[in-house]
Amino acid sequence: MEHSEAEVDMIHQKVRAILRGLDGQHPALQSDHGMLRWTLHKSLDRNPASGSVIVGILIKELEKAERSDTLHYIIPLLHTLMYTITKAAYISDELYERVYVFCKKILTLPKPYCTIALDYANRLKAEKKVPGFSYQKLVTTEQNLRRDALQQQQDKVLLFLDPNIISEAVCNTLLRETQASQISQTPVKCMSYVITNSFQAALGQDCNVRLLQQVLQDLPPEEVELWFQEVLSAVEHSARENGIGRQKHSQRLREIYGKMVGTPEEEAPVSKLQVIPCPSPDIRVHLWTNEDQLWKELVLITKETQNTDIEAESFRIPELPMDGEGTEQNRISVWSNDSGIERDLPGVEEKESAKLQRKPCIKKKGPDLDSAVLLQNLTKAPKGSRVGTLQRLSGQSTEVPAEPEKLPTARIIILGDDRALGKLAKAYYSYRKREARRPHRTLKAHLQFYCIPVRGESTDTSPDKDDPPIMNEVCEISTYLGRVDPWYEGNINTLRDMIPKLSLMPPWPTSDATSDPFILDVTSYYLRFGIQPVYFQIYSIKIFFRDTSLEPGEDVFLTELKVELQDCPISKGK
Numbered sequence: 001m002e003h004s005e006a007e008v009d010m011i012h013q014k015v016r017a018i019l020r021g022l023d024g025q026h027p028a029l030q031s032d033h034g035m036l037r038w039t040l041h042k043s044l045d046r047n048p049a050s051g052s053v054i055v056g057i058l059i060k061e062l063e064k065a066e067r068s069d070t071l072h073y074i075i076p077l078l079h080t081l082m083y084t085i086t087k088a089a090y091i092s093d094e095l096y097e098r099v100y101v102f103c104k105k106i107l108t109l110p111k112p113y114c115t116i117a118l119d120y121a122n123r124l125k126a127e128k129k130v131p132g133f134s135y136q137k138l139v140t141t142e143q144n145l146r147r148d149a150l151q152q153q154q155d156k157v158l159l160f161l162d163p164n165i166i167s168e169a170v171c172n173t174l175l176r177e178t179q180a181s182q183i184s185q186t187p188v189k190c191m192s193y194v195i196t197n198s199f200q201a202a203l204g205q206d207c208n209v210r211l212l213q214q215v216l217q218d219l220p221p222e223e224v225e226l227w228f229q230e231v232l233s234a235v236e237h238s239a240r241e242n243g244i245g246r247q248k249h250s251q252r253l254r255e256i257y258g259k260m261v262g263t264p265e266e267e268a269p270v271s272k273l274q275v276i277p278c279p280s281p282d283i284r285v286h287l288w289t290n291e292d293q294l295w296k297e298l299v300l301i302t303k304e305t306q307n308t309d310i311e312a313e314s315f316r317i318p319e320l321p322m323d324g325e326g327t328e329q330n331r332i333s334v335w336s337n338d339s340g341i342e343r344d345l346p347g348v349e350e351k352e353s354a355k356l357q358r359k360p361c362i363k364k365k366g367p368d369l370d371s372a373v374l375l376q377n378l379t380k381a382p383k384g385s386r387v388g389t390l391q392r393l394s395g396q397s398t399e400v401p402a403e404p405e406k407l408p409t410a411r412i413i414i415l416g417d418d419r420a421l422g423k424l425a426k427a428y429y430s431y432r433k434r435e436a437r438r439p440h441r442t443l444k445a446h447l448q449f450y451c452i453p454v455r456g457e458s459t460d461t462s463p464d465k466d467d468p469p470i471m472n473e474v475c476e477i478s479t480y481l482g483r484v485d486p487w488y489e490g491n492i493n494t495l496r497d498m499i500p501k502l503s504l505m506p507p508w509p510t511s512d513a514t515s516d517p518f519i520l521d522v523t524s525y526y527l528r529f530g531i532q533p534v535y536f537q538i539y540s541i542k543i544f545f546r547d548t549s550l551e552p553g554e555d556v557f558l559t560e561l562k563v564e565l566q567d568c569p570i571s572k573g574k
Contacts, residue, residue: 008053014040015057018080022073022490033490034522035498037080044087048273051088055081055095062102074106074113076487079529082120085127086134089197089273090204093246096128112532119531130238130249132201135278136194138528140232142281143190156301157281157527159413160288162420166454170415170519171287173503177517178285185279191228192216197276198231199257202250209274211261230256280517280524283413288420294412294427295434301410302445409446411527415454417474418559424449425538426556450526453478453496476559477536485532492526 014036021033044051058081065073081099085091103121107114126133140146142155159178161171195216199207216224234256238249286293414420428447453475475496482489502518536558543553543563555561 007047007050011040011043011050011053011057014043015054015061018076019061019073022076022486034492034495035518037076037491037525038518038521040080041083041087044084045275048089048275051084052091052095054084055088055091055099058084059095059099059102066102066106071109071113072486074109075116075485076490078103078116078120079487079491082123082134083525083529085124086138087278089200089276091127091131091201093128096124100124100128116531126239129244129246130202130235131246132198133235133239135197135201135276136232136235139190139194139279143185143187143279144282145187145191145194145228146232155281155409155411156304157283157411157413158297158301159283159285159415159523160294160420160424161285161415162288162423165416165420167500167503169503170454170500174285174415174519177520178283181280181517181520182282185282188221188224190279191224193276193279195224195228195231196274198235199253200273200276202246202253203257205273206254207257208261209276212257213274215261227256227260280520281527283520283523288423291427291430294424295431298410298431298445298447301408407444407446409448411448411450413450413452413523413527415452417453417455418477419474421451421477422557425558429538429540429556450530451478451481452499452523452526453493454499455496481534484534487532488530492522492530495522 018033018036018040021036040054044054058077062074062077062081065071065077085099100121103117103124106117107121109117123134159174161174163171192213196209196212199212200209216227219227231253234252235249238244238252284297286297288294290296412424414424428449455474478493478496482493499519538556538558539561540554540556541561543565545552553563555563
């Protein structure tokens with residue numbers, strides 16, 4: 001596939017600018033690193049055929065970095081490369097193999113390089129065999145498109161904005177971008193994106209994308225979902241099957257493609273590669289005005305992710321088989337027709353039973369446990385046992401330990417400076433404290449926190465402080481994260497001054513509200529590639545006073561706590 005020299009030179013310049021920003025040679029380029037990465041991927045949206053060029057240039061720079069031992073290039077460029085492969089319309093086998101060999105080569109490096117390389121090597125192995133697999137898995141998981149019983153729990157994304165810290169312009173911009181994205185990204189459209197991308201990634205220019213998109217638009221939503229399930233099943237089957245190559249997978253999708261668009265009598269002309277949008281995750285924006293708002297939203301997530309059909313099915317007691325020949329040898333207990341009552345024996349006359357008398361007693365309340373949960377534990381059969389066989393031995397408990405369930409993940413994004421993170425620490429501490437007091441109310445969800453530093457509005461209006469505080473002083477935690485992770489420093493930490501400036505700019509006068517949602521795109525990129533965890537200790541302090549009439553003060557903080565104490569006169573004893 002040929003490309004113009006001007007296009008290749010432009011991509012070269014963008015990549016070189018990213019490298020100069022990583023070196024810190026030019027302060028302006030260093031602060032605009034996130035914008036440079038965004039414009040590089042936007043060039044892929046404008047010209048889908050440039051994906052191979054971008055991948056070729058990035059892998060060449062990565063190979064140079066590995067030979068020259070410039071390790072600070074590797075993680076940022078590798079994330080950029082993998083995102084390009086995910087969004088690219090078509091990548092050749094040679095490029096897949098070249099990137100795969102590079103990932104295996106850097107497995108000898110220390111963490112986190114070897115960890116990220118191993119993850120990407122596994123992805124590339126599946127992507128080379130099944131092109132478009134990364135895109136399909138990403139969109140299907142983020143948009144919760146599966147409808148079968150094997151569906152994994154969907155990740156929920158919550159974005160909290162404190163209006164006392166974040167400016168009104170930033171809040172309005174985020175609300176506008178997320179609402180426009182939710183309106184345009186319907187489940188049927190996302191299914192159509194997955195279908196189209198799977199065909200184009202496997203068939204390349206043999207796939208007439210415009211014709212396929214027209215066919216999908218004319219179909220009712222029910223039929224689109226049926227085609228989506230068929231394509232999804234074919235892609236996952238090819239990924240699981242051993243010994244299958246790209247050619248066999250392409251042949252399998254070509255058959256489905258022929259059934260959808262039909263086989264024309266005349267040979268169709270070669271089609272150009274088209275842009276397939278990559279939908280952003282479903283991000284719910286919340287104005288953080290209440291201290292208990294985090295807890296309430298997590299409770300709602302737990303209720304939404306519960307599958308009532310599966311739970312109701314698990315509460316059913318399995319029926320015992322009527323035919324005892326096949327299961328008699330596996331029983332430890334034996335069925336008996338004897339009721340144990342004398343009057344039921346044959347030949348015994350029925351005697352009049354004495355009246356039962358109730359003695360005065362106190363009704364003792366049992367343990368505060370949910371009867372449905374007890375029933376579920378009692379009726380679950382162990383793995384490998386036949387349904388309906390009796391497995392109880394004398395003196396043994398009938399409760400079978402339940403299998404570990406797949407829990408949903410709540411991804412919580414905090415926009416702001418250290419004040420917002422301090423508020424998050426207090427909310428998280430209160431959440432864990434509440435769980436410790438009421439274990440039966442423990443939320444069944446994994447929690448992940450993401451920090452996007454944004455210069456907040458100053459709340460200090462004293463005349464002594466005319467100059468605004470230095471950014472490193474109000475964003476110490478994000479500065480520390482940038483030292484730990486160079487990718488975070490280049491792509492996220494450098495946006496703390498840019499996001500407020502972009503929010504003040506008027507939106508583009510286009511009919512498409514989601515044409516260039518920069519803040520939403522950066523947030524989605526952070527959620528997808530911010531894979532290096534950093535752990536912080538939460539500190540709790542309690543201050544007691546000599547004057548017993550004063551209540552002790554308690555506070556929670558991450559790195560620093562400033563306390564203002566009023567003058568407390570201490571009474572001296574005689």
